[in-house]
Every structure is written in structure tokens, then in C-alpha cells.
Amino acid sequence: MKNFILTLSVFAALPVWGQVQLDNQFEDWSAIPHSTSTDGGPFVAAAVTSNADWLYLHIEVEEEVALDENALPNDYRILLDLDDDPSTGVDYASQGLGVDLLINLATRQAIRYTNGSGIESFNEIGMRAAPTYSGNEFELAFDRGLTQVAGDGVRVKWYDNADQVGFPEAGLQHTLLDAPDSFAPVSIARPPGTLNRVAFWNVNNRMDELFAQQAMKRILQAVDPDILALSEVSNVSAAYVTGLLNDWLPLEGNATWNVVKDDWDLMVASKGAILSSFPSVMRQFPALVEGHPGWGVPLLITSSHLKCCGGSSNEAQRQAEADEYMAFLRDAMNGEGELALAPNSPVVYGGDLNMVGLDDPIYTLVSGDISDETTYGPDFNPDWDGTALTEQPLLQTDHGFDFTWMSSNINSEWMPGKLDYLITSDASVELMAGFVVRTEEMSEARLSELGLEADDALDASDHFLVVGDLGLGDLLGSAPDTDEDGVNDYEDNCAYAENPGQADFNGDGIGDACSDADGDGLSDALEINVYGTDPLDADSDG
Structure with a gap:
């Protein structure tokens, strides 16, 4: 089993009052008491905390699993005694709890035994999880209202149905906290030192739909990116999108947006010149873009839309696509491929990576560890300082969650998840700020201030806009x-x-x-x- 350590950039303060952010970073759990196991079972450690709106769980497991996917199967269940009362609910698998709600991760189903009966979707109970791909550590959140948390406390137990092992033995008792969510809304103003604002957006082939266009226009006018990388634009041309952007975000002096499209569903749009583009990379579209003069060199912007969904063939294709891009980047950095990058050129990669199932593709895209070296050549260190690239852990502007995709269908078996990413070469790029635009969580005052409407994000797409403000990294000073x-x-x-x-x-x-x-x-x-x-x-x- 590989030691999977993503290089992450941290620029947000840790939450207080035992509250956590659902962002695939686990430092904020360090101050929360855990129950640990030394018996060699599948579960290593677990914890529970809460605020007025959410119940949070943290779990570490011995072997890598894909929590709600079939890529690395598990038969884990979460037993939720929502009132910490063994006399209500059922004594599931004779584990000694009054289970009011059973979470079957393998089948992606919630079974309610109290205040209702039958199967509900994870969406119906307000369940969220991070990461969306395989690992040894996960954090989950449950909407207290939708989950029907009752009383002053809860008791939680993890259960491996395959080995019929429960953890911890008596369950995790937690007295509910009623402190308000301490997450402070993120400003969308560009911070000092920003040279260019980039944005990545899967627009779900809605750019030709008038209703969606109105929402997109409001969002883009509020954010005002300099460079916009789009996916799922197979049904519109580069000229069509150029016209929209010139109308929505007009440039000074009658200048025009520059837009290029690959041979399928990816685009890169820029206020500055697009010097070259490379559609040959499968489901990824690198383009050399002229950014702010302060860079001194063009930026390599890559819009991506990796192969969707689970299943062995999709997993294999997604990994092959990650391998292919990293081979392109390695050759570009070495001056041996279609593109010869100037030393220390900013590398900015993002878009819809469809990161479900195995963690291998994101590992490759960050570390440069190529899976199929026979086809795509040797591993390499993909940042200019000889280290890994950095996956930026961006949160929603008004909520401490990181998910970027959300179905409008409450009955969908798939809960919201982080599918859209921003990855940078932090030797040449410093992330000054970044965020995910989810308008549903914004206050009325904030919506009014930004010229937005509450339904804009989901009216525009089922993916949220991902934004990064980029400034000079250390190595660009040594051009x-x-x-x-x-x-x-x-x-x-x-x-x-x-x-x-x-x-x-x-x-x-x-x-x-x-x-x-x-x-x-x-x-x-x-x-x-x-x-x-x-x-x-x-x-x-x-």
C-alpha cells in the first residue's frame, strides 16, 4: 500500500469550539477525543463532534477502502442511536445500541428504524463525506435536521458486517453541542499580490440555455476571472463562448476575450493572449496563456474533464489520462515534447477530475508518480523546486465544506462530493486566496452585495465554480x-x-x-x- 500524502496548501485558520471543516484535512480533529483500537480489527480510531446544525464523524481504518464505492469494497455500517436511548430503534446485530438510523456504505443506503421506516438516500438524510476517493481516513457530516437527531446526545458505532466487529465496543457517546457554526464567509475580493484570478467550471452543457446563462452571467460578473477553464462545453463553439464573455465581461478598449477549444468538451478562455494550445492530451487541454506582465513568463493552464464514474474500465482510463498529462508536463519541463516550457513557468491544472473510486489518479497528478511507465515514461518531480505539485484545499465561500458537485435530485444515491480541483506549482505560484462559489448558503445581504441569487449556482450547473487568486511564487524571483x-x-x-x-x-x-x-x-x-x-x-x- 502506497503512502499517500497529498501536498496541501493551508491558508485558513482552524475552527474553534470543537467544530471541523469537511475538507479532507484532519488537523482540526486533533483536539477532539478519539476512541482507539489495538485489537487488530479494521477500525483504528473514531471520534464524534457537532455544532448546532451538523453532526460530524471521523474514522481511521487499517486498510485502504473506497468508503461508498466498489473499487476497494468494504462492508462497513454506521449505527446511529440518534437519542442515545437503547429502548428506541433496533438492536442491530446485537451491538447493544438502539439504532434509529443505519448507514450501509456499501449499498449507499440509509435505513430508518425510528420516526419512519424503509430506505432513504444519503441525500435525504443530509450526509456528506470527504474525500470522495479511497483512503484510510475519512470525515463525515450529517445534517441534524434531516438525520432527525433528537435529544441531548447521540451514540455512534462503526460495524464491519464482514467480520461482525463493532467499534468501539460500547459505541461513541456524544453530548450534542449547540454552538453556531463558526465558519466566517470568505471574501471574494482579490487580495494584495494577486496577479491573475483563474476559475474552473464544469457547466454541464448548459451554456446555450437562457435560464442557465442568466445565472452564469451573475456569477462570472461577481467573480470576474482573468482566465476561465471550462468543461462540458461540447455543444457550443469557441466563437459562441467568446460572444457570451464579451457581453458578460466586456474588456477595455473594445478588446475581445480569447477562447480556444479542444476536439471535444474543453475550453480555455483568457483576457490575455493564448499563445498555443495542445488538444492531443486525452480529456485534458493545456494552453499557454499570457497573464499579468508581472509573471515574466506565460502560464500553463490546463482544463480537464477526466473519465467519469466507477467500474474497473473507468478507473483504468482515468489513471491513464492522469499518466498522459504528467508525461506531457514532464516533457514540457524538459523541453522534449510538443511544448518547451520556460524554467519556473506557472503550472495551473484544474477542472472536473471525477475523483471517485481509487485515489491513484490524484496521487499521480500531484506527485508525478506515473502508474504505467512502459507507456508514459518515468516518474518525475513535477514542481520546479524538485517537489510535488500542490492540491489546493478550497472551501465554499459561505460554508466549511469542500464539495463542488451536487445533484438537484434529493433521491440520488450519490451524495455531494468534491470532483473539481485546483492544482498548482507552488514553487512558481503562490495561492493568495481561493474559494468555491455555492450561492445557496449565502445570506440575503451577501447575495444582494454580490448581485447574485440563491439558486444561481445550481441553476448554472451541477458543478460549482472553483476560483484561485494567483501570485508570484519564490522561484519566479530567480528567473x-x-x-x-x-x-x-x-x-x-x-x-x-x-x-x-x-x-x-x-x-x-x-x-x-x-x-x-x-x-x-x-x-x-x-x-x-x-x-x-x-x-x-x-x-x-x-
Whole structure:
């Protein structure tokens, strides 16, 4: 079993009062008491906490599992005694609890024994979980109202039906906390140091639907990205989207948005020039984009939409797609492929990764550990400083959860999950801020301030917009300066002769120190500054 450690960027304070954020980071559970096991069973540690609205569970297991998927099967159940009363509910599997609600993770079903009967979906009971892919550690949340938590306390027990083992033996007793959710809404204003705002959005093929367009327009006007990477746009052309963006987000001086599309359902749109794009990478669309001048180099922006859903063939294809992109990036960094990246170029990868089932694809995309090296070549360190890339753990603007996809069907067997990601080269890119736009959780005052409506996010798509504010990382300060004149080679109009003033008398883009406009063997700088002759007249120097 591999040691899976994602490189994560942390820029949010940990919550207080025992509250947690559902974000696949577990540091906020460290102050909460856990029950631990040393008996060699499948469960290692478990904890419970709550606030006025949510009941939270934390579980660590011995072997890697896909909690509610079939990729790495398990037969785990969660026994919820919602009033901590053994006389109500049922004594499921003779575990000694009055189980009011049974969670069958393998079948993605909730079975209610108290205040109702029969099978409910995870959505109907307000269940959430992170991560959506396989691992040894998970956190879950239950909406207290929809779950029907009653009384002053609950008792929770994990149960492995295969081995008929319950953990902990007496269950986890928890006295419910009524403190309000302490999560503070995230500002969507660009923080100081931001050079470019990027956004990734799976628009669910709704860009040609008027009702969805109205919601999209309001969201994009509130966020105002500089670079927008889209997926599920197979039914519209780049020209069509260009027209929408020019209408929704008009640029100064009658400038136009630049939009390119691959051969299927991915696009990259930018206020700046798109220098080149590479549709050959399967279900991923890298484009070299001219961003803010402060970068000194173009940005590599990749819009992605990896293969959806579970099943062995889908799992294999999703992994192959991750391998293929990392091979593209490795070759680009080494100057050996379709693209030769300038050293320390910002690498920004995101979109709908459909990360369900096995964790291997996200592991590859972050670490550079290629699964099929026979086909795609050797592993490599994908950041410019010889480390892994960074998956940015973004939360919703107004709720401490990270999920980016949500079905509008309450009966769907699939609970909301994080499918959309932002991954960066943190050696060259510093994430100044980031967030996921879910309007449903915003207050009326905040909606009014931003010009949004509560239903906008789900009217626009079943995926939420993912936004990142990018600034300079440490290594971009060390861009090469061959002539040591204080101007890096990417901006220097004469990289091999010292010319800190960047003089270019005829505006041809070549610095006077390197240019000989009249072909007389003297540089334009010498003729102008030393000899006082005409750099456009070969005879003026005698």
C-alpha cells in the first residue's frame, strides 16, 4: 500500500469550539477525543463532534477502502442511536445500541428504524463525506435536521458486517453541542499580490440555455476571472463562448476575450493572449496563456474533464489520462515534447477530475508518480523546486465544506462530493486566496452585495465554480538574467548584452544594445550614445 500524502496548501485558520471543516484535512480533529483500537480489527480510531446544525464523524481504518464505492469494497455500517436511548430503534446485530438510523456504505443506503421506516438516500438524510476517493481516513457530516437527531446526545458505532466487529465496543457517546457554526464567509475580493484570478467550471452543457446563462452571467460578473477553464462545453463553439464573455465581461478598449477549444468538451478562455494550445492530451487541454506582465513568463493552464464514474474500465482510463498529462508536463519541463516550457513557468491544472473510486489518479497528478511507465515514461518531480505539485484545499465561500458537485435530485444515491480541483506549482505560484462559489448558503445581504441569487449556482450547473487568486511564487524571483542587467531574460529585449534601460529607438522589439538597424557593424546603442551618428544611415559614421 502506497503512502499517500497529498501536498496541501493551508491558508485558513482552524475552527474553534470543537467544530471541523469537511475538507479532507484532519488537523482540526486533533483536539477532539478519539476512541482507539489495538485489537487488530479494521477500525483504528473514531471520534464524534457537532455544532448546532451538523453532526460530524471521523474514522481511521487499517486498510485502504473506497468508503461508498466498489473499487476497494468494504462492508462497513454506521449505527446511529440518534437519542442515545437503547429502548428506541433496533438492536442491530446485537451491538447493544438502539439504532434509529443505519448507514450501509456499501449499498449507499440509509435505513430508518425510528420516526419512519424503509430506505432513504444519503441525500435525504443530509450526509456528506470527504474525500470522495479511497483512503484510510475519512470525515463525515450529517445534517441534524434531516438525520432527525433528537435529544441531548447521540451514540455512534462503526460495524464491519464482514467480520461482525463493532467499534468501539460500547459505541461513541456524544453530548450534542449547540454552538453556531463558526465558519466566517470568505471574501471574494482579490487580495494584495494577486496577479491573475483563474476559475474552473464544469457547466454541464448548459451554456446555450437562457435560464442557465442568466445565472452564469451573475456569477462570472461577481467573480470576474482573468482566465476561465471550462468543461462540458461540447455543444457550443469557441466563437459562441467568446460572444457570451464579451457581453458578460466586456474588456477595455473594445478588446475581445480569447477562447480556444479542444476536439471535444474543453475550453480555455483568457483576457490575455493564448499563445498555443495542445488538444492531443486525452480529456485534458493545456494552453499557454499570457497573464499579468508581472509573471515574466506565460502560464500553463490546463482544463480537464477526466473519465467519469466507477467500474474497473473507468478507473483504468482515468489513471491513464492522469499518466498522459504528467508525461506531457514532464516533457514540457524538459523541453522534449510538443511544448518547451520556460524554467519556473506557472503550472495551473484544474477542472472536473471525477475523483471517485481509487485515489491513484490524484496521487499521480500531484506527485508525478506515473502508474504505467512502459507507456508514459518515468516518474518525475513535477514542481520546479524538485517537489510535488500542490492540491489546493478550497472551501465554499459561505460554508466549511469542500464539495463542488451536487445533484438537484434529493433521491440520488450519490451524495455531494468534491470532483473539481485546483492544482498548482507552488514553487512558481503562490495561492493568495481561493474559494468555491455555492450561492445557496449565502445570506440575503451577501447575495444582494454580490448581485447574485440563491439558486444561481445550481441553476448554472451541477458543478460549482472553483476560483484561485494567483501570485508570484519564490522561484519566479530567480528567473535567469544572462547579462546581469536586472531584467530577466523573459522580459529583456536584449538578453545577451547589458541594457538595464531597455532602450529601443525604433520600437522593433530588439534592444538598441543588440540591434544594428543600418547594418554597418555598429550597434544602435553605440551610434546613438557614443558616436552620435544616425543608426538608420550606414554612411553617417564615415
